[in-house]
Amino acid sequence: MKFYSTNNSEHQVGLAEAVIKGLAPDQGLYMPIVIPQLAPKLLAKFPEMSFREIGYEVIGALFSEDLTQDQIKNLVDHTLVFDAPLVKVEDDIYSLELFHGPTLAFKDFGARFCSKLMSLLLEDSAKKVRVLVATSGDTGSAVANGFLGVEGVEVIILFPKGKVSELQEKQFTTLGQNITSIEVDGVFDDCQRMVKEAFLDAELNKNLLLTSANSINIARWIPQALYYFYAFSRLPKTSKKIVFSVPSGNFGNLAAGILAQRMGLPIDHFVAATNLNKVVPEFLAGSEFKSMASIQTVSNSMDVGNPSNFPRLLALYGGNEGMLKVNVDGFFYDDEKTIEAIQKVKKQGYILDPHGAVGYLGLLDFRSKNPGYLGVFLETAHPGKFRDVVEKALGAKVVLPERLSRFLKGEKKVIPMGKGFGEFKAYLAGLDH
Numbered sequence: 321m322k323f324y325s326t327n328n329s330e331h332q333v334g335l336a337e338a339v340i341k342g343l344a345p346d347q348g349l350y351m352p353i354v355i356p357q358l359a360p361k362l363l364a365k366f367p368e369m370s371f372r373e374i375g376y377e378v379i380g381a382l383f384s385e386d387l388t389q390d391q392i393k394n395l396v397d398h399t400l401v402f403d404a405p406l407v408k409v410e411d412d413i414y415s416l417e418l419f420h421g422p423t424l425a426f427k428d429f430g431a432r433f434c435s436k437l438m439s440l441l442l443e444d445s446a447k448k449v450r451v452l453v454a455t456s457g458d459t460g461s462a463v464a465n466g467f468l469g470v471e472g473v474e475v476i477i478l479f480p481k482g483k484v485s486e487l488q489e490k491q492f493t494t495l496g497q498n499i500t501s502i503e504v505d506g507v508f509d510d511c512q513r514m515v516k517e518a519f520l521d522a523e524l525n526k527n528l529l530l531t532s533a534n535s536i537n538i539a540r541w542i543p544q545a546l547y548y549f550y551a552f553s554r555l556p557k558t559s560k561k562i563v564f565s566v567p568s569g570n571f572g573n574l575a576a577g578i579l580a581q582r583m584g585l586p587i588d589h590f591v592a593a594t595n596l597n598k599v600v601p602e603f604l605a606g607s608e609f610k611s612m613a614s615i616q617t618v619s620n621s622m623d624v625g626n627p628s629n630f631p632r633l634l635a636l637y638g639g640n641e642g643m644l645k646v647n648v649d650g651f652f653y654d655d656e657k658t659i660e661a662i663q664k665v666k667k668q669g670y671i672l673d674p675h676g677a678v679g680y681l682g683l684l685d686f687r688s689k690n691p692g693y694l695g696v697f698l699e700t701a702h703p704g705k706f707r708d709v710v711e712k713a714l715g716a717k718v719v720l721p722e723r724l725s726r727f728l729k730g731e732k733k734v735i736p737m738g739k740g741f742g743e744f745k746a747y748l749a750g751l752d753h
């Protein structure tokens with residue numbers, strides 16, 4: 321499979337280059353030149369197949385030119401070591417729980433796939449690889465834990481000082497080994513910009529092998545399509561149309577759902593649900609796409625003012641804005657609405673995290689305008705991961721799973737840094753290569 325840049329469809333590279341580079345030299349995002357189709361006959365068998373078996377088919381369709389059957393099996397088995405159960409919350413409303421991995425957020429899927437694929441592709445490389453990651457919280461923990469102890473790879477995480485919860489921070493700042501954390505005196509967008517500048521800096525890239533593991537990287541992005549296929553196959557048999565509501569920040573997760581749809585999965589509609597960082601919902605409602613400074617909210621993993629996967633949403637519909645707008649509705653919610661949703665759904669016996677709550681609200685609003693749909697919202701994190709918010713909303717304790725409370729005992733180690741690129745560049749230039 322070749323991958324093209326969303327900024328120039330003539331620029332095409334192979335799988336290894338797309339994964340190691342992360343971002344195209346013209347700053348475009350890589351996209352598969354062909355979107356393979358899964359035959360309806362094959363899709364009809366998915367309800368009887370396991371998550372992993374579904375994974376072999378989907379990943380095989382995309383990567384069978386580049387990887388052996390064994391490698392594909394390895395990759396999928398390494399990624400899918402936890403389930404993604406579909407839980408009924410109300411009539412015709414299901415929560416797709418994506419938080420059963422090691423760091424209790426959906427990013428564990430992409431991070432595990434990414435680390436395994438990179439190590440497969442880099443087996444013969446003599447150079448040490450540096451994975452640079454900007455995080456507003458969950459990416460850092462998922463990537464750090466996905467790559468922990470992987471030989472030949474060092475992970476450098478940039479996160480905004482004071483803008484990430486203690487628990488999130490501890491999941492990457494306490495690990496040590498091949499994981500380094502840089503605490504940036506700025507906001508998430510500063511971290512993202514610093515990482516982008518490093519990738520584009522010719523001098524640095526002469527000596528260092530730098531790569532990304534943000535959702536811009538196809539190795540993080542593509543595996544997220546797997547759980548859409550799986551969830552769809554586990555829905556009750558129905559003649560109703562299916563809608564998926566995706567709580568979104570950088571829009572990698574939603575773009576992966578659209579990829580699944582474009583590969584033949586009969587999802588009828590998507591909801592792009594956000595907090596007050598509402599650039600995409602406003603675009604979908606008819607405004608121009610205009611990035612903004614990010615706003616801090618209770619669903620902080622979605623506090624993104626300039627969503628990096630936006631070009632992918634368009635590319636998936638062949639650049640046709642109208643088609644994107646027909647397929648995807650946008651909704652946004654403030655913190656008050658988010659908290660109210662957590663309180664309301666708790667009375668029905670289910671605990672939402674603040675991100676899932678935004679997805680749930682988007683689904684309700686879509687269904688009230690479009691009755692008769694069966695809906696799934698993505699529950700992207702365990703409520704215990706955002707327990708300050710959830711406990712305050714509910715006035716009750718949220719039980720922290722053991723694998724999460726373990727992190728709290730570790731000691732935080734960071735390198736403090738300003739938000740200018742110069743200091744970061746000097747740091748990177750000083751690393752051995």
Ligand SMILES: *Cc1c(COP(=O)(O)O)cnc(C)c1O
Binds near residue numbers: 426621622
């Ligand atoms: C990263 C994240 C999101 C947003 O996902 P995108 O792919 O960036 O849109 C939503 N919820 C949680 C819990 C996250 O960690």
